[in-house]
Amino acid sequence: VFSSDLSVMQARELERRFDRRVLDRTDLILHIFLEQAQSAAARLQIESALLRRQLNRLIGTNVHLTRQRGGVTNRGAGEKQLQLDKRLIKTRIAQIEKELARLQKQRDTQRASRLRASVPLVALAGYTNAGKSTVMNGFLRRFHAKDAKQVLQENRLFATLDTSVRLIEQPYGQSFLLVDTVGFLHDLPHELVRAFHSTLEDIQLATCVLHVVDASKPNYLDDIEATETTLEAIDAASIDRLVVFNQCDKTEIVHPAVHASQVYISALDPGDIDFLAGQVNERLFGEWVERETKIPYSDFSRYDTLRQTARILKTEEQEDGVLVRYQIRRRLEKNIQKG
Numbered sequence: 001v002f003s004s005d006l007s008v009m010q011a012r013e014l015e016r017r018f019d020r021r022v023l024d025r026t027d028l029i030l031h032i033f034l035e036q037a038q039s040a041a042a043r044l045q046i047e048s049a050l051l052r053r054q055l056n057r058l059i060g061t062n063v064h065l066t067r068q069r070g071g072v073t074n075r076g077a078g079e080k081q082l083q084l085d086k087r088l089i090k091t092r093i094a095q096i097e098k099e100l101a102r103l104q105k106q107r108d109t110q111r112a113s114r115l116r117a118s119v120p121l122v123a124l125a126g127y128t129n130a131g132k133s134t135v136m137n138g139f140l141r142r143f144h145a146k147d148a149k150q151v152l153q154e155n156r157l158f159a160t161l162d163t164s165v166r167l168i169e170q171p172y173g174q175s176f177l178l179v180d181t182v183g184f185l186h187d188l189p190h191e192l193v194r195a196f197h198s199t200l201e202d203i204q205l206a207t208c209v210l211h212v213v214d215a216s217k218p219n220y221l222d223d224i225e226a227t228e229t230t231l232e233a234i235d236a237a238s239i240d241r242l243v244v245f246n247q248c249d250k251t252e253i254v255h256p257a258v259h260a261s262q263v264y265i266s267a268l269d270p271g272d273i274d275f276l277a278g279q280v281n282e283r284l285f286g287e288w289v290e291r292e293t294k295i296p297y298s299d300f301s302r303y304d305t306l307r308q309t310a311r312i313l314k315t316e317e318q319e320d321g322v323l324v325r326y327q328i329r330r331r332l333e334k335n336i337q338k339g
């Protein structure tokens with residue numbers, strides 16, 4: 001396996017000399033992608049990338065053959081087969097494109113309805129193996145315990161290929177959607193950018209991006225840069241960002257802790273997940289503020305809304321209604337206003 005990309009000629013020559021199958025970086029990533037891909041769209045994107053690669057190779061083969069034969073006029077059976085192969089591949093690519101366009105429309109509709117629901121979206125992004133799925137599972141365990149459908153979390157590259165969205169239900173009206181994404185990579189081969197990109201589209205709709213970093217890796221700065229570059233490429237660089245330095249339990253770093261927009265945690269520690277949730281809530285819904293209001297006895301529904309959105313501190317029954325003292329996240333205040 002070569003860590004750089006090989007030309008068709010190079011790969012063929014190396015295979016001949018080693019008498020072994022030779023893979024370059026793109027081949028390897030594609031094989032991992034293919035093994036892991038779950039959704040129809042992801043599988044199609046990968047198949048399309050594989051076919052395009054195969055087509056390029058065939059075109060390379062064609063040149064090779066022509067040169068070897070030195071301008072032989074009658075086309076051999078081999079060359080005819082080659083033309084047929086190319087045509088079949090092109091037809092299949094066209095089919096895939098059509099199917100992808102259909103799936104894209106479906107996703108757009110789903111996304112639109114998600115936006116209308118006005119529940120904020122938080123996206124987990126970051127280098128592969130940083131711990132995104134572990135953070136997601138931590139949230140699910142903490143806030144969604146009963147039917148938590150946990151996300152695949154494994155110590156291997158690209159454990160998650162498809163984006164998966166879950167509702168994180170918290171008290172006081174602070175629910176949000178959390179989306180797990182496929183891990184980012186350094187120098188993603190250009191043939192794969194599109195396949196990769198399609199799995200990251202949800203990030204563009206996020207109110208807040210949690211950029212998860214494995215802080216125990218010596219070269220974590222390279223990972224941060226690779227992720228930031230990708231976020232720029234998908235037009236997500238301007239979204240509010242929290243950098244989550246994860247796996248601090250493997251380092252000397254004190255956790256949980258926060259400095260400006262950097263949070264230090266271990267995703268394996270439920271207390272740290274709580275701490276991170278607090279930071280996320282502050283980003284999404286603002287800080288806690290204390291308020292007082294009088295609710296007339298006739299307006300029961302208003303009291304109900306208040307109870308679901310605010311922490312009630314004190315109630316006092318008076319002649320014309322209940323005087324309520326409560327705490328609420330600043331940006332949720334509009335949800336309890338009259339009328």
Ligand SMILES: Nc1nc2c(ncn2[C@@H]2O[C@H](COP(=O)(O)OP(=O)(O)OP(=O)(O)O)[C@@H](O)[C@H]2O)c(=O)[nH]1
Nearest residue numbers: 129130131132133134154155158159160183247267
């Ligand atoms: N010690 C320690 N291990 C962690 C922590 N967070 C994640 N891990 C481990 O790191 C490995 C990768 O975690 P994942 O959550 O699958 O990583 P990911 O970012 O989702 O990876 P991809 O889906 O491949 O992009 C798993 O073996 C986790 O158990 C942490 O805070 N501390």
Ligand SMILES: [Mg+2]
Nearest residue numbers: 132133159160
């Ligand atoms: Mg994952």
